[in-house]
Amino acid sequence: MEAQKEIVIEIKDLYKSFGQNRVLNGFNMTIYKGDSIVLLGKSGSGKSVMIKCLVGLMQPDSGSIKIMGDDPTKLSQKELNLLRSKIGFLFQGSALYDSMTVRENLEFPLRIHPELLAQKETRVKQALESVGLLDAIDLMPSELSGGMKRRIALARAIMLRPKIIIYDEPTTGLDPITSKEITLLIQRIQKEYDATSLIISHDIDFAKAIASRIIMLIDGINYASGTALELEKSTDPKIKAFFKQT
Amino acid sequence: MKRPNPVKTFLIELGDLFYFIGRFFRELMSRPFEFKELLRQAYIMGNRSIVLVGVTGFILGLVFTLQSRPTLAEFGAQSWMPSMVSISIIREIGPVIIALVAAGKISSGIGAEIGSMRVTEQIDAMEVSGTNPFKYLVVTRIMATTLMVPLLIIFGDAVALIGSALVEYIKGNVSFQLYFNQAFIALSFSDIIPATIKSFFFGFAIGLVGSFKGYNCKNGTVGVGEASNSAVVFTSLLLFLIDFIAVFLTDIFT
Numbered sequence A: 001m002e003a004q005k006e007i008v009i010e011i012k013d014l015y016k017s018f019g020q021n022r023v024l025n026g027f028n029m030t031i032y033k034g035d036s037i038v039l040l041g042k043s044g045s046g047k048s049v050m051i052k053c054l055v056g057l058m059q060p061d062s063g064s065i066k067i068m069g070d071d072p073t074k075l076s077q078k079e080l081n082l083l084r085s086k087i088g089f090l091f092q093g094s095a096l097y098d099s100m101t102v103r104e105n106l107e108f109p110l111r112i113h114p115e116l117l118a119q120k121e122t123r124v125k126q127a128l129e130s131v132g133l134l135d136a137i138d139l140m141p142s143e144l145s146g147g148m149k150r151r152i153a154l155a156r157a158i159m160l161r162p163k164i165i166i167y168d169e170p171t172t173g174l175d176p177i178t179s180k181e182i183t184l185l186i187q188r189i190q191k192e193y194d195a196t197s198l199i200i201s202h203d204i205d206f207a208k209a210i211a212s213r214i215i216m217l218i219d220g221i222n223y224a225s226g227t228a229l230e231l232e233k234s235t236d237p238k239i240k241a242f243f244k245q246t
Numbered sequence B: 001m002k003r004p005n006p007v008k009t010f011l012i013e014l015g016d017l018f019y020f021i022g023r024f025f026r027e028l029m030s031r032p033f034e035f036k037e038l039l040r041q042a043y044i045m046g047n048r049s050i051v052l053v054g055v056t057g058f059i060l061g062l063v064f065t066l067q068s069r070p071t072l073a074e075f076g077a078q079s080w081m082p083s084m085v086s087i088s089i090i091r092e093i094g095p096v097i098i099a100l101v102a103a104g105k106i107s108s109g110i111g112a113e114i115g116s117m118r119v120t121e122q123i124d125a126m127e128v129s130g131t132n133p134f135k136y137l138v139v140t141r142i143m144a145t146t147l148m149v150p151l152l153i154i155f156g157d158a159v160a161l162i163g164s165a166l167v168e169y170i171k172g173n174v175s176f177q178l179y180f181n182q183a184f185i186a187l188s189f190s191d192i193i194p195a196t197i198k199s200f201f202f203g204f205a206i207g208l209v210g211s212f213k214g215y216n217c218k219n220g221t222v223g224v225g226e227a228s229n230s231a232v233v234f235t236s237l238l239l240f241l242i243d244f245i246a247v248f249l250t251d252i253f254t
């Protein structure tokens, strides 16, 4: 069955260090179409570094990356932009542009797509409707609450209707109720856009709710992977550390 | 942790700065140019600094004239006041003081703005949206300061002369017409041209250092404060250095 599934992201032997700080030590990961993968790892374990290598924001020291057949480290700027258009990226702290309104924030990814100019207005409204914040269209980011910012950032990430959506800690720093709302929203968008998702988190409950498969990033490698149920049975202390002590 | 060697740190930073300048010129030449953002930045900078520059210039003219009056009076040379003031303000004091004020206002502002965009990943977000953040943020701002600071200096100089004329009018009963007549007769192109050229370099330095510090900002919110602060300090030093070189060159060629 695995053989029939199309591979969307494939990372092999990824190494990345900053000076003496060896963050990734041969990380491997394969993601199939329609997957909803949660990458679990404690703070500072290199999760953000890994996905930044994935979209070409950082250069890995060695290793190979394939996204839908392309290697982002070997593309020209133009090809890289084209590849990035197929990936939605939700940043850890939302990363909304402070000096722009919500509308301008959402229009920003369309700047390099003149062919979509005619649909600008409808796309903005559609994306805002998907996250339930159509009313916020003319607000500035400073006028939004943390949860609203996360939703707007999500709307911005889906503006180009990406095939892959990468979420960097989408629920971190939010209260439990808002966090649950965002979780539901991610599930809905997953269905609505029929996208493959890679979700970074350190929260096992969130991972249980959303993941088709969990990959654990420990010591710079893909230490373990499986469903939440499978991982919960493990006796390895490093894996058990993620589950609530009972 | 071992403390880094300050000389080494400085040299690395200098190397980074030259790399940054090189990148600026490379990206300035390549298409597309973010013209709309340039205009927006120029407007914002002018708008935010004009009152400050006006007030500074006015006080500069007032104080300078008031302070020099007794000395000139001692030699019975009050009638030299307009020419002395206009030459010294337009050649030297005006550009330097106003550039310093602009460094405090604009350079620190750019450092803080780009720095916070860096630490909150807004710059990364631009990059993955296919917009070159260096071009969109840095090139436009450096171009905007290079164009706007000379204009602000001209404006500040003009207000300073008005302030000076006001003192002369009140204290020495010199009419505005006479004052400005005298002031402009004293000025020659060899005063105005070097000062204007210098102003462009001042503007370039202000935008450059602010963007450089912001773009390479690290260490979260603490880093943003540092970027903004060191932008002012470093720009001010650079302004004096440029001024020194400019005076030196002018001296050789005139």
Ligand SMILES: Nc1ncnc2c1ncn2[C@@H]1O[C@H](COP(=O)(O)OP(=O)(O)O)[C@@H](O)[C@H]1O
Binding pocket: A018, A021, A023, A041, A042, A043, A044, A045, A046, A047, A048, A049, A050
């Ligand atoms: N640009 C950078 N320069 C130097 N070190 C970095 C950089 N980015 C991340 N690191 C280091 O890499 C490690 C992993 O960081 P990160 O991927 O952000 O962790 P997380 O798993 O919490 O997302 C940390 O030790 C961090 O200090």
Ligand SMILES: [Mg+2]
Binding pocket: A047, A048, A049, A092, A168, A169
């Ligand atoms: Mg992270």
